[in-house]
Amino acid sequence: MRHILSAMAVVSALALPVAARAQDEPPPVEVDIVGGGVRTGTVVAVPALPVQNAPLAFGRDIATTIASGLRTTGLFTPLGPTGIPNYPYAQANTPNFAVWRSAGAAQLVTGFVQGRPDGSLTVGCYLFDVASGRELVRQGFAVTQATWRRAANKCADAIYSRLTGEGAFLDTRVVFVAETGPKNRRLKRIAIMDSDGSNLRYLTEGEATVVTPRFSPDGNRLAYLSYQGRRGRVWVMDIGTDNKRLLVPGLVQTSAPRFSPDGRRIAFAMSQGGNTDIYVTAADGSGAPMRLTTAPGIDTSPSFSPDGSRIVFESDRSGAQQLYVMNADGSNQRRISFGGPSASPAWSPRGDRIAFVRTGAFRIGVINPDGSAERILTDGWQDESPSWAPNGQFVMFNRFTPSGQSSLFAVPLAGGQARRLPTPQDGSDPSWSPLQR
Amino acid sequence: MRLDRGEVGGTGLALLLHAGLISALTMSLAHVPPEPEPPAMEVEIVDSPEVALTAAARSAVAPPAAQAPAPDQPDVAQPSPAPPPPAPSPAPRIEPTPAPRPTPAPRTAPPQQRPAPTPPRSTARPLDSLRLPPAPRTSRLGDDFLAGISDAPSRAPAQSAATFGAEAKASVDGAIKRQIQPCANRQPALGSGAERIRVVLNLRLDRSGRLARPPSVVRTAGVDNDNGRYEQPVIDQAIAVYRACSPLRLPAELYSTPQGGWGNINMTYRVP
C-alpha cells in the first residue's frame, strides 16, 4: 500500500508541472487569412548562373531558358538574367535577400554551372522564397555541353512544380507537321523540337504527305498517317533508328492512330466500304487488329484514358460528330457531349478532362469524362488537333487563319491567353511528348 | 656484367635528377590553391536523346554558339534516381515540429528508386555528391529569423495584468489581419480544388513582433486525392504571408495575458 501511495505521489509530482504548464498556456489567438489568388505573374528573379571551368555563356543561357520557361506558364514574371545583379560562384546558395526584396522579387532562382574534366557540365539550381529566405528547391543535373537545355528545363520544372503543386511539363518535346507552300501543293514533313522551339529537326523529307504524328508513351516511337503509295495509312516509326513500318499490312486505309498508355497497343480508325470504325492492335504489329465499333457511320479519333481502361472517340452515328466513351474492349459505348457538335477528343494525362474541338466554330474546349463542365478555351478562326502537356495543365493545338497559315499554340487549362510556339515554317497537328527521362 | 664508371655516374645523375623532378613537382602541387567547391547537392544524370538522333544523321539545326562543337557525342548515362528534394510529393509530409529548412541528412541519403521500365541507353554513372562549406544559418533564413530564439522548454511568458476580453480579442484580431492581409493579397492563385485546403500555422512571437521560433503547421484540412498536390504550396504561401509582413506591431499589454495574447497566434490560411 505504501508503495502505491508513494508511486502516486511521484506521479502527481511529475504531473503537477505539466498541469501547471497547461494551465499557464491559454489558447492561441485565432486569425483567419484568405490569400489573394493573384493571376498576374509572381515575380521571380533569375540572375545568370555563375560558371566554373566552362564557357560563361552557359550561365546566361541556362538562366535565360529558365526564365522563358517560367514565363510560358503564364504564372510568373521573370526578372533577368539581363539587367539584374550577378553573384559569385561561392554564393550560389547563400544569396543576399535584401537585394531581391528591394527589387520586388517574391522568388529567387540561383545556381551554378561547373565544367567537369570530361567536358560535361554539372548544373545546380536553387529556389528561394525571398520573404522568408527559405530554400524551396535544390536540384542538380549532369549533362553534356550539347544538352544544357535539359538541365535548364528540369530546373524550371522543379521551380514551377514547387510553387504551383502541378507536375512538370517543360522538359518535353513536341512532334508536329511542318508545312510550307500553297494550299493545293502543300509540302508536309514530320518535325520534332523541344517544347520551347529549340533543337528542331525533320524526321521525314516531304516525299509523301504526312499528318497527325503521335508520340508513344516512352517517347521513342511515332505513329502517323502517310499518303505514301497513294493511300492514307498509319505507319509506326522508331525515332532513334528511323525504321518505319505499316501498322496494318496491306492496302486497307487506316488513320487516327493513338498509343495506349502502356505503349503496347495502338488504337486507330479503319475505313472501308464507306464505313470507318475504331480498331486496336498490338503496337509491335503482332496479332490481328480487334474491332471495337460497329455502328454505321464514321467512328474515329480514339484516345485512351491514362489508366488504359477506356477510350474516348468521336462518332457521327447520331447525325453529327459527337464524343463517346467506351471501355477499351469496345463495350459500354455512351455519348458524353451534348453541348454542340464535338470532335477530335484527347484524354488528359491526369484523367480529369478531355480536350476536344467544338466543330462549327472550331474552338478548343474541355469537358469532364462524364460529360459535365464543358468549357471553351480558345477563340481562333479554326482551332484544331488538341494535345495535352504531360501535367494536364496546358493544351497545345493548331490554329489556322483564313489565308491558309497554320501555327502551333498552347492554352492553359485554367483559361487565359493562348501562346504561340515559334516554328520556322507553318506547323500543324502537334503532339506533346511525355516528360523526358 | 660489371658497370663501368661512366655508367655508374650516369645512372646516379639520372636518379638525382629524377628525385629532384619528383620533389619539385610535389612541392609545386602543394602550392596549388584549392578550388572553391561547388554547393552541395544530389545530382541527377540526364539522358540525352540527341545522342542517338545525331548518330542517325538527320538534318539538324546548328547548335548555339555557346556549345562546344563535339563531333562525337559522349555517351551520356541513364538518369539516376532523383535526389530527395524538399518538394511536394504525392503524399506531402507535414512536419509537426519546427523545421526551418531541410536538414543536411537528405543530401547524402541513398537515392530513392524511381520506376524505370525502359532499358538504359548506356551504362549508369554513380551519383555525384558535391559539397560547399555549409552556409551560416542566418543568411539563409533572414537576418532576424533567430533573434530572440531560446532553447528553453516552452513556458508561458510573463503575463500582464490586462484581461483579454472579447473586445480586446477583436481588436487584436483586426490589427493582425490588417497587417498581414496586404501580404496575403499578393499570393498567387493555385489550381482548382486548392481552395478546399485550410492550413493552420502556429506563430510564436516575441515582444518585438518577430518569430520566436519557426512557424509550425498545426494541421491541414480539406486535403483529398484531387487537391493533394496543392497542400505544400498552400503551406508555403501561409509561411510567406507572415514572413513578408512581419514583424507585427501590436499593443504590449496584450502580448500575453491569462486569457491569451498575440504572442501565440494560430493563423488559418486558405486560397480563394
Add this chain to the structure above:
Amino acid sequence: MRTTLIIAASVLALGVAGCGKKPAPVTAPPAATDGQGTVTSTGNDDVGLVELPGSQAALVAAAGTDTIFFNTDQSDIDDQDRAVLTAQAKWLIANPNVRASIEGHADERGTREYNQALGERRANAAKNFLLTQGVPDSRLLVISWGKERPVATGTGEAAWAQNRRAVTVIVR
C-alpha cells in the same frame, strides 16, 4: 479457234493483272511521290497506280467531267452526280483495259481525321453507283485524300464547295 485462244489468253492476262494483293513488307522505302505526278512508289506495299492522262482526257470528253460534288458533311449522290457517273460508267465499260481510282476529298472546314473518313465515304458512294451501272468491282479502287488535296485555294463557301468532291482518276 486462234481468235478464241488469243481472247482467252488476253482475258487470263488481264485477270492476273487485275488481281493480286502484294505481300506486306516489314519496312517500306520512301515513295518518290504519292500521286501528284505519274510516278508511284517503289515499295511493294503500294497499289502501284500509274495515272493515264490521255485516258483521263477521254473520260472527261465523254462524261463531261471526272468530278462530282457534295454538300457539307454529306456523301449523297444527287441527280446531277448520277448523270455524270452514268456517263463515266459507259466510258469505263467501253474501255476495259484501264482501272479507275475513285478519290474522295473534303473541304478544310472540318477536322482532319473526320475528313479522312468522309473522303472515303464519298468515294465509296460514287463507286457503289458505278457498280450499279455495271462497272466490275475489280476495276474500281477507292481512296480518300481527306482535306489534303484542295483544288480551290480560296477561303469561303465558293472554294469549299469545289473541294468537296470525288474524282474518278483513270489508272493503268
